Amino acid sequence: MTVLVTGGAGYIGSHVVRELRDRSSIVVVDDLSTGRRDRVRPDELVVLDLADQTAPELLHEVMVERGVDAVIHLAARKQVAESVRRPAWYYTQNVGGLAHVLTAMELAGVGRLVFSSSAAVYGDVEGDRGPVREDDPCHPVSPYGQTKLVGEWLCRAAEDAWGLRWSALRYFNVAGAATSDLGDPGVTNLIPMVLDAVTSGRRPRIFGADYDTPDGTCVRDYVHVQDLARAHLAALDHLGSSAYDSSPHREFNVGTGRGSSVSEVVTEVARATSRKADPEVVARRPGDPAVVVADPTRIRADLGWAAERDLADMTGSAWRSWRSS
Numbered sequence: 001m002t003v004l005v006t007g008g009a010g011y012i013g014s015h016v017v018r019e020l021r022d023r024s025s026i027v028v029v030d031d032l033s034t035g036r037r038d039r040v041r042p043d044e045l046v047v048l049d050l051a052d053q054t055a056p057e058l059l060h061e062v063m064v065e066r067g068v069d070a071v072i073h074l075a076a077r078k079q080v081a082e083s084v085r086r087p088a089w090y091y092t093q094n095v096g097g098l099a100h101v102l103t104a105m106e107l108a109g110v111g112r113l114v115f116s117s118s119a120a121v122y123g124d125v126e127g128d129r130g131p132v133r134e135d136d137p138c139h140p141v142s143p144y145g146q147t148k149l150v151g152e153w154l155c156r157a158a159e160d161a162w163g164l165r166w167s168a169l170r171y172f173n174v175a176g177a178a179t180s181d182l183g184d185p186g187v188t189n190l191i192p193m194v195l196d197a198v199t200s201g202r203r204p205r206i207f208g209a210d211y212d213t214p215d216g217t218c219v220r221d222y223v224h225v226q227d228l229a230r231a232h233l234a235a236l237d238h239l240g241s242s243a244y245d246s247s248p249h250r251e252f253n254v255g256t257g258r259g260s261s262v263s264e265v266v267t268e269v270a271r272a273t274s275r276k277a278d279p280e281v282v283a284r285r286p287g288d289p290a291v292v293v294a295d296p297t298r299i300r301a302d303l304g305w306a307a308e309r310d311l312a313d314m315t316g317s318a319w320r321s322w323r324s325s
């Protein structure tokens with residue numbers, strides 16, 4: 001089997017590629033805007049901007065030449081704040097990029113797609129709604145979250161139009177690294193921000209401690225990137241199975257079902273680094289919901305996937321990769 005992984009030179013993509021290598025031939029398509037060439041093998045890499053007008057034709061050629069059987073589409077822009085400033089660009093990049101991938105797939109007769117979606121599709125709700133389920137209402141608050149929800153709609157439309165087999169994985173908060181060369185270079189995510197602060201002698205900042213949560217700080221569902229990578233393989237297997245045909249489910253939460261507060265994460269990072277954290281509480285970051293935790297029942301039942309690693313595995317591996325970068 002040959003799998004085309006868009007965004008395969010990125011943080012999550014390179015983990016997916018590593019998990020896939022044992023069982024598939026791989027083609028990585030990446031524009032290297034945030035991905036890194038040294039994360040993939042030279043013979044696997046095709047450098048290509050998916051949002052460019054020429055992308056459908058070039059992708060079609062790659063799919064036919066390499067005999068691609070399935071696509072894992074991760075390439076996307078993912079900065080929430082940037083998407084608020086540049087909504088049209090986010091739609092062009094994320095929705096346009098997916099549209100080009102689907103155009104090429106239909107032309108080349110490639111019928112299976114795992115689409116990288118996000119918990120950002122759910123958006124904010126009043127009060128604590130508890131763990132979110134896939135059929136809860138989706139009201140994304142950022143253009144980024146909107147592009148992921150529209151992407152899911154587009155996949156469903158392609159299923160209706162020409163029989164695309166697809167799954168959308170709604171990632172919760174991804175963290176950690178499989179090996180020290182594959183760490184998250186993330187500029188705004190909590191764990192890299194805390195690592196950056198403690199290693200440069202600054203106090204980590206907590207964005208708000210007056211939320212309606214047990215310790216007042218926001219609660220998120222952190223999932224290890226290696227567990228997340230395995231979820232893509234489970235989704236691919238599912239697309240090839242008869243269980244897919246009898247199931248109405250296309251969207252899957254990828255989370256642990258366990259929430260950790262910002263305070264707990266800061267403490268855990270401090271433990272991993274053996275340094276004192278002494279966090280400083282600053283103003284809330286606009287648009288942050290109090291609690292975002294997955295109900296992972298569906299992915300366990302349908303794909304047989306469950307997270308195996310905990311927060312200590314994430315902070316420990318994030319720290320090892322941070323140190324070696």
Ligand code: UDP
Pocket residue numbers: 173188189190191193194205206207208218219220262285288
């Ligand atoms: N956060 C924080 N300090 C930081 C970075 C993030 O307090 O330096 C908080 C943020 O407000 C949110 C949580 O950590 O409540 C997770 O943020 P992140 O950006 O990692 O992911 P998000 O949940 O926003 O996708």
